[in-house]
Amino acid sequence: xxxxxxxxxxxxxxxxxxxxxxxxxxxxxxxxxxxxxxxxxxxxxxxxxxxxxxxxxxxxxxxxxxxxxxxxxxxxxxxxxxxxxxxxxxxxxxxxxxxxxxxxxxxxxxxxxxxxxxxxxxxxxxxxxxxxxxxxxxxxxxxxxxxxxxxxxxxxxxxxxxxxxxxxxxxxxxxxxxxxxxxxxxxxxxxxxxxxxxxxxxxxxxxxxxxxxxxxxxxxxxxxxxxxxxxxxxxxxxxxxxxxxxxxxxxxxxxxxxxxxxxxxxxxxxxxxxxxxxxxxxxxxxxxxxxxxxxxxxxxxxxxxxxxxxxxxxxxxxxxxxxxxxxxxxxxxxxxxxxxxxxxxxxxxxxxxxxxxxxxxxxxxxxxxxxxxxxxxxxxxxxxxxxxxxxxxxxxxxxxxxxxxxxxxxxxxxxxxxxxxxxxxxxxxxxxxxxxxxxxxxxxxxxxxxxxxxxxxxxxxxxxxxxxxxxxxxxxxxxxxxxxxxxxxxxxxxxxxxxxxxxxxxxxxxxxxxxxxxxxxxxxxxxxxxxxxxxxxxxxxxxxxxxxxxxxxxxxxxxxxxxxxxxxxxxxxxxxxxxxxxxxxxxxxxxxxxxxxxxxx
Numbered sequence: 351x352x353x354x355x356x357x358x359x360x361x362x363x364x365x366x367x368x369x370x371x372x373x374x375x376x377x378x379x380x381x382x383x384x385x386x387x388x389x390x391x392x393x394x395x396x397x398x399x400x401x402x403x404x405x406x407x408x409x410x411x412x413x414x415x416x417x418x419x420x421x422x423x424x425x426x427x428x429x430x431x432x433x434x435x436x437x438x439x440x441x442x443x444x445x446x447x448x449x450x451x452x453x454x455x456x457x458x459x460x461x462x463x464x465x466x467x468x469x470x471x472x473x474x475x476x477x478x479x480x481x482x483x484x485x486x487x488x489x490x491x492x493x494x495x496x497x498x499x500x501x502x503x504x505x506x507x508x509x510x511x512x513x514x515x516x517x518x519x520x521x522x523x524x525x526x527x528x529x530x531x532x533x534x535x536x537x538x539x540x541x542x543x544x545x546x547x548x549x550x551x552x553x554x555x556x557x558x559x560x561x562x563x564x565x566x567x568x569x570x571x572x573x574x575x576x577x578x579x580x581x582x583x584x585x586x587x588x589x590x591x592x593x594x595x596x597x598x599x600x601x602x603x604x605x606x607x608x609x610x611x612x613x614x615x616x617x618x619x620x621x622x623x624x625x626x627x628x629x630x631x632x633x634x635x636x637x638x639x640x641x642x643x644x645x646x647x648x649x650x651x652x653x654x655x656x657x658x659x660x661x662x663x664x665x666x667x668x669x670x671x672x673x674x675x676x677x678x679x680x681x682x683x684x685x686x687x688x689x690x691x692x693x694x695x696x697x698x699x700x701x702x703x704x705x706x707x708x709x710x711x712x713x714x715x716x717x718x719x720x721x722x723x724x725x726x727x728x729x730x731x732x733x734x735x736x737x738x739x740x741x742x743x744x745x746x747x748x749x750x751x752x753x754x755x756x757x758x759x760x761x762x763x764x765x766x767x768x769x770x771x772x773x774x775x776x777x778x779x780x781x782x783x784x785x786x787x788x789x790x791x792x793x794x795x796x797x798x799x800x801x802x803x804x805x806x807x808x809x810x811x812x813x814x815x816x817x818x819x820x821x822x823x824x825x826x827x828x829x830x831x832x833x834x835x836x837x838x839x840x841x842x843x844x845x846x847x848x849x850x851x852x853x854x855x856x857x858x859x860x861x862x863x864x865x866x867x868x869x870x871x872x873x874x875x876x877x878x879x880x881x882x883x884x885x886x887x888x889x890x891x892x893x894x895x896x897x898x899x900x901x902x903x904x905x906x907x908x909x910x911x912x913x914x915x916x917x918x919x920x921x922x923x924x925x926x927x928x929x930x931x932x933x934x935x936x937x938x939x940x941x942x943x944x945x946x947x948x949x950x951x
Contacts, residue, residue: 360392361680366408367392369704371686374416379423379663380677382655389421391684394704398680414699414706416688422658423677424452424685424702425640428594428665429552429575429625432484433460434908436823436854436866437631437882438874439473440719443482445631445879446639448708450697452685453483453675455625455665457523459505463492464828464871465725466503467513474518476720481702483683485671487523487552488513490537494526494826495913496931499921501827502729502798507539514547520671521572526914527555528931530569531562541569550670556915559585567591573668575625580609584616592621592668595660597643599626599633600905604646612651619656623665630905631882644695654692719876726871727851730822731799734845737837740793742781742806745937749776755925755936756789757918759811759906761899767910767918767928770810771940781937783808785835785897790814794911795830795844796922797822797872803922807936809833812906815897817858818843822872824908829922833907835896847872854904856892864892 359365367390376387376399390398390406398406407413432442432454446454461469470486477484492505513519522544529537541551555566556576567589575594577583587593587610597604604624610616624643638645640661647657666676675683684704687697700708708714744752751773758770772789775782783791792809796802812819818834820843830847834840834857843857846865852872856864866885868875875882886904893903900906913919919926924933 357392357395357397357681360397363398363405365392367397367403367406367411369412369414369684369701370403370407371414371416371421371701374419374421374688376678377420377422377655377658377692378678379655379659380679382659384420384655387421389678389686391701391704394684396678396680396682396684399678414701419688419690419698420692421678422687422689423662424675424683424687424700425450425661426665426675427451427454427625427640428573428623428669429596429627430454430456431460431628431825432456433458433871433873434628434823434825435630436868436874437879438719438870438876439476439482439484440480440717441874441876441879441882443477443480444713444717445634447481447700447702448697448711448713449634449639449641450687450700451639452481452700452702453485455485455487455520455669457487457489458484459489459492459494459524460825460828460873461726461871462489462505463501463503463826464729464873467509469726469871472720472723472726474516479720480717481700481705481707483675483703484518485520485669486516486518487521488519488540489523490525490529490540491534492826494524495911495921495926496528496532497923497926497933499827499829499911499923500796500798500800500803501829506536507543510540510543514543514549519549520669521550521552523552524554525551525569525571527553527558527562527566528914530566532931545570552669553591554914557582563589575627577603577607580607580614583607584610584614587616587621592623594623594625594665594668595643596625596627597646598628599630600628600902604643605650608647608650608652619660620664621668622660623668624661625665628905630886630902631879632886635879635883641695641697648693648695654695658692658695722870727869729872730797730848730851732795732797732848734848735795735804735841737841739804740791740806740837740840742791744776744779744781747779752776752781752937753940754781754808755918755934755940756808756810757792757910757920757925759809759900761901766916769918772808772810774808783835785815788813790833790835791837791840792910792920793832793840794920794922795832797829797848801922805920805922805924807920807925809910811900812903813897813899817856817863817896819856819893819898819903819907820844820847821854821904821908822847822852823854823868823874824911826912827921828871828873829911831907831910854889856889856896858896864889
């Protein structure tokens with residue numbers, strides 16, 4: 351802990367500034383004013399903002415000339431599964447800090463289900479060595495799946511009691527509506543513990559309206575990042591919530607949700623903030639990060655001041671961290687962006703944690719990832735699978751064909767999976783996929799050694815004519831997900847991932863044609879963002895060579911385990927009816943509509 355006395359003395363100029371940013375024009379997001387001002391910084395904190403800060407200057411003070419630039423606060427991503435980028439914390443910092451993102455809010459829920467509290471602690475400690483701040487939301491519970499799938503670590507009430515005192519902990523994160531609806535005891539305990547800790551409850555309530563919203567709000571939920579329409583977002587705003595607009599690599603909601611301002615007449619924008627939720631390197635390098643959201647909002651007609659507030663102070667206030675970040679004010683973190691043109695919002699320079707971190711989109715200096723412990727390097731505890739593990743037995747002997755439920759994805763709605771009823775051939779008692787009609791096999795292989803679960807179902811929308819795709823980066827439980835046209839290539843892709851302690855693979859014709867190693871927790875890598883983007887493109891190209899027509903093949907696949915969004919998902923338990931929140935047999939469900947046991951394990 352830094353001695354507060356030292357900063358009190360620096361605030362009255364007894365200790366001289368370590369940096370002064372001079373000659374700039376301040377974008378004061380607290381007062382919604384723009385005027386000339388200099389900023390004095392001591393270590394990692396702002397100590398003065400004024401027209402003249404010369405009394406803070408000492409012989410060793412670094413001077414940053416901001417002439418011709420606006421001074422804006424570092425931006426805050428209000429809800430981000432950082433591990434879903436497949437970049438480690440260090441690599442992610444390399445990608446987003448040069449763009450002006452200096453703080454993220456993350457539950458680190460993906461490393462939690464893999465490596466528990468110690469794994470999350472490793473990632474938080476790693477962030478301290480980068481220019482990027484991580485504010486940690488303790489997940490309401492892990493995993494988020496209903497019914498509960500098998501993972502490496504189950505985060506529950508005792509963990510909340512143990513971690514609410516962590517300095518990075520700012521609240522209960524990802525409080526899934528279904529947990530409140532079903533009055534999940536562990537989640538309700540977490541909410542009670544948060545109240546005792548005076549921490550906010552941060553929500554996740556897609557398509558939640560009417561009395562369902564009224565019921566949900568009884569849990570004291572403060573904010574929500576899951577509005578699928580402007581009308582839904584407006585209802586939540588009118589009911590007192592802080593609403594967070596998501597613009598991810600695969601879910602594009604900014605333009606439709608900001609209609610509440612541009613078309614529906616909402617002028618009180620202080621409760622609207624930004625997040626990205628799930629982003630990948632290739633998208634960040636192409637479009638940007640939060641800076642892209644600011645530019646998009648301005649292009650829609652939002653005033654630059656309001657757009658910048660949505661990326662800074664609004665999120666800080668929603669998360670109750672406005673005393674730490676969100677504006678350029680004395681006592682707050684020295685996270686400052688130098689921007690030449692507010693309408694074409696781009697960071698010409700980035701000061702983060704009181705140091706010049708980037709210029710013209712390039713990081714200054716080297717960032718080296720830490721040594722990785724065995725806890726996050728050795729996370730696969732299962733034997734290789736065989737092709738026979740991935741066969742689907744027909745429900746009745748002597749069948750030539752059978753009806754089946756196929757989980758269908760569509761290019762325009764990645765998070766909504768509908769049922770498709772199909773008739774599939776049966777040969778020698780085994781149900782076969784039918785690539786000619788866009789029906790592939792789909793499996794989840796439990797990798798933590800708790801069970802031998804590897805249910806097999808069917809998927810549509812991937813368009814594979816041959817081969818298989820597999821990934822061990824797959825929220826919410828990060829078991830191995832595989833879509834394929836035949837058991838041999840599926841087994842090959844899965845076993846390649848197991849033998850390399852994680853990754854994403856494309857197999858075809860008995861060989862691996864593309865592979866991205868993800869050796870840290872089986873979910874992230876320390877490679878450079880540019881290299882990650884190159885690997886992502888190679889994987890997507892390989893998938894498209896097999897016939898896949900989806901815009902983000904691996905992202906569409908790895909979200910198949912999320913049960914919080916309708917209508918169907920798959921976990922290591924089998925196919926999940928996300929409305930009834932129960933496991934169904936894809937053969938039994940299609941034949942007579944009754945819920946049955948999970949597909950083979």
